[in-house]
Amino acid sequence: xxxxxxxxxxxxxxxxxxxxxxxxxxxxxxxxxxxxxxxxxxxxxxxxxxxxxxxxxxxxxxxxxxxxxxxxxxxxxxxxxxxxxxxxxxxxxxxxxxxxxxxxxxxxxxxxxxxxxxxxxxxxxxxxxxxxxxxxxxxxxxxxxxxxxxxxxxxxxxxxxxxxxxxxxxxxxxxxxxxxxxxxxxxxxxxxxxxxxxxxxxxxxxxxxxxxxxxxxxxxxxxxxxxxxxxxxxxxxxxxxxxxxxxxxxxxxxxxxxxxxxxxxxxxxxxxxxxxxxxxxxxxxxxxxxxxxxxxxxxxxxxxxxxxxxxxxxxxxxxxxxxxxxxxxxxxxxxxxxxxxxxxxxxxxxxxxxxxxxxxxxxxxxxxxxxxxxxxxxxxxxxxxxxxxxxxxxxxxxxxxxxxxxxxxxxxxxxxxxxxxxxxxxxxxxxxxxxxxxxxxxxxxxxxxxxxxxxxxxxxxxxxxxxxxxxxxxxxxxxxxxxxxxxxxxxxxxxxxxxxxxxxxxxxxxxxxxxxxxxxxxxxxxxxxxxxxxxxxxxxxxxxxxxxxxxxxxxxxxxxxxxxxxxxxxxxxxxxxxxxxxxxxxxxxxxxxxxxxxxxxxxxxxxxxxxxxxxx
Amino acid sequence: xxxxxxxxxxxxxxxxxxxxxxxxxxxxxxxxxxxxxxxxxxxxxxxxxxxxxxxxxxxxxxxxxxxxxxxxxxxxxxxxxxxxxxxxxxxxxxxxxxxxxxxxxxxxxxxxxxxxxxxxxxxxxxxxxxxxxxxxxxxxxxxxxxxxxxxxxxxxxxxxxxxxxxxxxxxxxxxxxxxxxxxxxxxxxxxxxxxxxxxxxxxxxxxxxxxxxxxxxxxxxxxxxxxxxxxxxxxxxxxxxxxxxxxxxxxxxxxxxxxxxxxxxxxxxxxxxxxxxxxxxxxxxxxxxxxxxxxxxxxxxxxxxxxxxxxxxxxxxxxxxxxxxxxxxxxxxxxxxxxxx
Numbered sequence: 001x002x003x004x005x006x007x008x009x010x011x012x013x014x015x016x017x018x019x020x021x022x023x024x025x026x027x028x029x030x031x032x033x034x035x036x037x038x039x040x041x042x043x044x045x046x047x048x049x050x051x052x053x054x055x056x057x058x059x060x061x062x063x064x065x066x067x068x069x070x071x072x073x074x075x076x077x078x079x080x081x082x083x084x085x086x087x088x089x090x091x092x093x094x095x096x097x098x099x100x101x102x103x104x105x106x107x108x109x110x111x112x113x114x115x116x117x118x119x120x121x122x123x124x125x126x127x128x129x130x131x132x133x134x135x136x137x138x139x140x141x142x143x144x145x146x147x148x149x150x151x152x153x154x155x156x157x158x159x160x161x162x163x164x165x166x167x168x169x170x171x172x173x174x175x176x177x178x179x180x181x182x183x184x185x186x187x188x189x190x191x192x193x194x195x196x197x198x199x200x201x202x203x204x205x206x207x208x209x210x211x212x213x214x215x216x217x218x219x220x221x222x223x224x225x226x227x228x229x230x231x232x233x234x235x236x237x238x239x240x241x242x243x244x245x246x247x248x249x250x251x252x253x254x255x256x257x258x259x260x261x262x263x264x265x266x267x268x269x270x271x272x273x274x275x276x277x278x279x280x281x282x283x284x285x286x287x288x289x290x291x292x293x294x295x296x297x298x299x300x301x302x303x304x305x306x307x308x309x310x311x312x313x314x315x316x317x318x319x320x321x322x323x324x325x326x327x328x329x330x331x332x333x334x335x336x337x338x339x340x341x342x343x344x345x346x347x348x349x350x351x352x353x354x355x356x357x358x359x360x361x362x363x364x365x366x367x368x369x370x371x372x373x374x375x376x377x378x379x380x381x382x383x384x385x386x387x388x389x390x391x392x393x394x395x396x397x398x399x400x401x402x403x404x405x406x407x408x409x410x411x412x413x414x415x416x417x418x419x420x421x422x423x424x425x426x427x428x429x430x431x432x433x434x435x436x437x438x439x440x441x442x443x444x445x446x447x448x449x450x451x452x453x454x455x456x457x458x459x460x461x462x463x464x465x466x467x468x469x470x471x472x473x474x475x476x477x478x479x480x481x482x483x484x485x486x487x488x489x490x491x492x493x494x495x496x497x498x499x500x501x502x503x504x505x506x507x508x509x510x511x512x513x514x515x516x517x518x519x520x521x522x523x524x525x526x527x528x529x530x531x532x533x534x535x536x537x538x539x540x541x542x543x544x545x546x547x548x549x550x551x552x553x554x555x556x557x558x559x560x561x562x563x564x565x566x567x568x569x570x571x572x573x574x575x576x577x578x579x580x581x582x583x584x585x586x587x588x589x590x591x592x593x594x595x596x597x598x599x600x601x602x603x604x605x606x607x608x609x610x611x612x613x614x615x616x
Numbered sequence: 617x618x619x620x621x622x623x624x625x626x627x628x629x630x631x632x633x634x635x636x637x638x639x640x641x642x643x644x645x646x647x648x649x650x651x652x653x654x655x656x657x658x659x660x661x662x663x664x665x666x667x668x669x670x671x672x673x674x675x676x677x678x679x680x681x682x683x684x685x686x687x688x689x690x691x692x693x694x695x696x697x698x699x700x701x702x703x704x705x706x707x708x709x710x711x712x713x714x715x716x717x718x719x720x721x722x723x724x725x726x727x728x729x730x731x732x733x734x735x736x737x738x739x740x741x742x743x744x745x746x747x748x749x750x751x752x753x754x755x756x757x758x759x760x761x762x763x764x765x766x767x768x769x770x771x772x773x774x775x776x777x778x779x780x781x782x783x784x785x786x787x788x789x790x791x792x793x794x795x796x797x798x799x800x801x802x803x804x805x806x807x808x809x810x811x812x813x814x815x816x817x818x819x820x821x822x823x824x825x826x827x828x829x830x831x832x833x834x835x836x837x838x839x840x841x842x843x844x845x846x847x848x849x850x851x852x853x854x855x856x857x858x859x860x861x862x863x864x865x866x867x868x869x870x871x872x873x874x875x876x877x878x879x880x881x882x883x884x885x886x887x888x889x890x891x892x893x894x895x896x897x898x899x900x901x902x903x904x905x906x907x908x909x910x911x912x913x914x915x916x917x918x919x920x921x922x923x924x925x926x927x928x929x930x931x932x933x934x935x936x937x938x939x940x941x942x943x944x945x946x947x948x949x950x951x952x953x954x955x956x957x
Contacts, residue, residue, distance in 0.1 A: 097664045133685030133721075136709045136730060137661050147727070166685065167709070168722025181727040326731075326750040327774045327793050327815065397731045397750040397774075399817070400834065401859050401878040401903070402922060402945075410660050 024057055027279050031372045034243055034276035036309035050272050054283040054291040064088050069105035070288050076112040077292045086121035093124045096132040100142045103134050103149035104209060108289055110156055111216050129153055133166045140195045141205035148209035151178035152216050186225055190590040190605045193320035193577060200246045200253040200264030204286045206233050215296040228603045235594055238307035239316050239582050240340050244270030244277030247367040248340040248349015252360040255414055258422055259495060262373030273299045274307040305596040306582045313343035316580035319587060322356050328394045337571040339432040345369050345515045346478035348435045353428040358395040359412050361424035364437050366513055368476035377457035380480055382509045384425035384441050385449045387416050418449045431562040433554045440542040440558045441507040451503040458496030468530045481529040483510040485536055506538040514549055643912035645951035647674045650690040654923045655943035680940055683718030692734045693950045697742040700955040706732030711747050713760050724760035734778040740785035748775035753790060755803050766803035777819035783826045789845045791816025796831055798845050810848040812836040818862050824870040832860035840889055851889035866909045876904035882919050882933050895933025900924045908949035920946030
């Protein structure tokens with residue numbers, strides 16, 4: 001008998017098992033052009049190809065013997081090895097964990113496996129929903145995942161009594177409660193804004209449940225609501241994106257994405273739905289659970305175009321709300337006023353400052369366009385580093401003293417650091433006019449850190465400290481003029497670049513950017529900024545009067561309404577739910593109008609209708 | 617969890633104390649603890665580990681049985697005054713009710729009443745149940761079957777403590793964000809009887825004198841009332857610098873109070889709060905989440921330092937011994953009357 005070399009056997013085994021070394025072609029491949037695809041069938045074809053790439057990658061990642069819920073779901077989506085998946089599922093369900101992060105994968109598997117799983121696997125699933133008690137959670141994304149899963153599973157196993165469910169409620173009770181909560185959340189979102197708005201990661205925790213609702217809810221109302229909410233959230237993302245990067249202020253982002261603007265789960269959705277960027281590693285992790293069912297969703301042309309087909313720059317204003325406030329506030333959900341300016345070379349966005357969200361708020365920043373965003377810190381911003389039990393007590397119901405330290409052990413390691421670049425501050429007020437930002441700080445002497453931090457990227461093309469007090473820099477095709485209002489020092493950053501630290505209680509920053517194309521030279525830009533009328537006073541409160549490159553005279557004083565060209569700006573009266581060239585909605589309307597060129601789409605939650613129109 | 621193994625020796629000592637006559641009779645109550653384990657295998661919301669947090673019960677004060685779901689945020693418990701087998705736990709998910717000593721559970725509240733912090737029955741109207749919530753107060757006329765909001769008159773309605781006056785039906789005191797509130801009509805209307813700058817975390821009625829109440833606050837010190845909660849005064853010797861978590865009366869000793877909090881350790885008073893003795897020396901840290909007096913073992917205290925073992929003392933805190941659990945946070949202790957299994 002001829003002896004087969006061991007290397008050949010190993011090669012054969014590796015060939016037979018596609019896992020481990022499976023590539024992520026889109027993640028490692030070249031940047032897509034980002035141009036809009038006018039042909040509907042090509043858009044759809046490309047979308048489905050991207051979806052297929054992600055699902056096939058996931059299905060091939062892990063041997064069945066060690067597969068987790070995502071791996072099993074991917075195999076079910078591809079209708080692979082139902083018997084093997086069933087057997088492994090029974091094993092996995094012996095140790096359920098993850099609360100609502102277990103619920104929606106389990107829901108996905110239950111539905112994908114309806115005609116594939118064995119009787120025994122279905123029984124194991126059923127039993128898990130009786131014996132495992134997932135927590136409801138303490139934030140809005142938790143509740144969206146929880147109640148969507150509860151609704152769908154109660155629907156899958158209807159008419160069952162309370163002793164068949166972990167919470168002791170009957171299928172009917174569960175479905176009724178879930179439906180009521182989901183309607184309540186959609187109503188809040190479409191009248192006074194989303195609570196965890198514009199999140200670079202948590203966008204997934206909203207889109208995934210809404211997709212499941214749109215596909216699997218038996219109740220046509222809930223299906224329609226799910227579909228409309230996907231459009232709503234995706235349109236909100238599209239309008240605040242540049243090359244697929246989520247720009248401007250976020251209710252929540254993280255230490256990585258706040259610097260490397262592309263590297264968040266939101267970019268997975270940009271890749272999948274708009275095709276205008278590359279996906280993060282592992283297709284964004286949780287994003288896989290959207291991809292598995294993504295063939296049931298068709299990205300509306302108008303949203304695709306808002307994301308990819310812009311003519312010139314635009315200003316978009318939005319009203320959102322804070323998460324639920326439990327303490328230290330007279331209102332349950334305070335309004336958030338957002339402004340985002342987007343041009344071809346850069347985007348600038350902000351909120352009004354203050355403690356609008358706990359821990360992971362990003363209040364303002366500029367993101368510049370780059371040929372390839374991978375590894376690039378294409379942003380400039382400043383923040384007032386703050387942490388404290390007061391903030392956490394406002395948004396969580398826990399006892400006060402242990403919370404700040406405990407946050408640092410829960411995936412937010414920089415929360416209590418003076419070098420932090422994430423988080424809001426009660427000592428910060430921000431105003432944005434077009435692409436100019438003025439942030440003022442009046443920091444209490446007993447604040448955790450009496451300073452502000454400015455982020456200066458390793459990827460800035462140049463930086464110059466000008467005798468005028470301006471710091472001039474260039475990022476991509478954006479010229480940047482950054483004006484600290486008080487003395488500062490430079491400190492190195494571990495991630496690269498430098499931190500501007502200004503240790504003064506009365507403080508502030510002005511950011512005045514411009515496109516490289518708008519000036520004949522770097523020197524011309526600097527000269528133009530130096531010539532702009534600017535008055536700064538720090539006592540008794542920070543006060544700035546500044547005429548922008550666009551010729552607007554902006555006056556800001558800490559604790560007062562801003563003024564533009566002599567007119568007082570009252571954001572409470574002026575900010576709509578959405579206002580801009582692409583998205584418009586009145587506060588309280590439950591109605592979002594999307595516009596792009598001749599196309600319009602109206603998402604009307606009053607009538608649960610989606611109305612498309614084309615202007616002649 | 618290997619609760620009896622790790623501290624076997626301490627358990628044996630405790631058991632010996634029980635058997636050798638500190639209390640000749642069997643305990644009349646079971647000790648209950650609402651536990652968030654924080655050692656190996658623990659987790660956070662959305663990332664739970666295998667270590668089983670939630671409700672633990674001990675009949676012998678040495679070994680502990682996990683009861684009910686693995687749940688990392690259970691804050692307060694009580695029982696049906698007519699049937700001690702019926703247990704209620706205020707938790708992140710709402711108010712959980714077990715009709716059978718923790719074998720089966722039902723969440724009695726819906727999505728609009730969650731993160732319960734305190735639960736109390738009215739001794740004079742034993743079907744009437746009150747629930748303190750981070751956004752107000754809920755009332756159930758039928759032991760949790762149905763619920764309605766009852767918080768008229770309270771601004772900033774965060775409610776962490778509730779006590780129903782055992783001498784009069786429908787007379788309820790609530791510890792809220794901006795003060796202690798009193799209702800005399802079963803929570804339909806409230807008036808503030810003591811303003812505070814921050815939350816009142818605990819509120820108790822004396823087992824010896826029904827006119828006497830004490831309140832532990834976040835920033836307003838330790839408060840006492842001698843007239844049924846109508847007026848309050850700050851007790852000396854504690855101060856306002858630390859968050860006070862827990863204040864308890866000793867049912868066996870009039871005048872004895874035991875207090876704990878963040879940074880103050882365990883404090884014991886023998887004179888109704890006029891003077892205090894620091895009894896924290898044998899504890900691993902002064903951040904003590906909760907404290908309890910055992911109604912069946914005179915002089916026995918329990919203390920739960922933050923993310924440490926649960927500790928027991930048989931000499932009112934002069935010496936302490938680790939009891940069980942390793943690293944844990946105990947949100948509350950409870951002594952429920954022993955009932956038929």
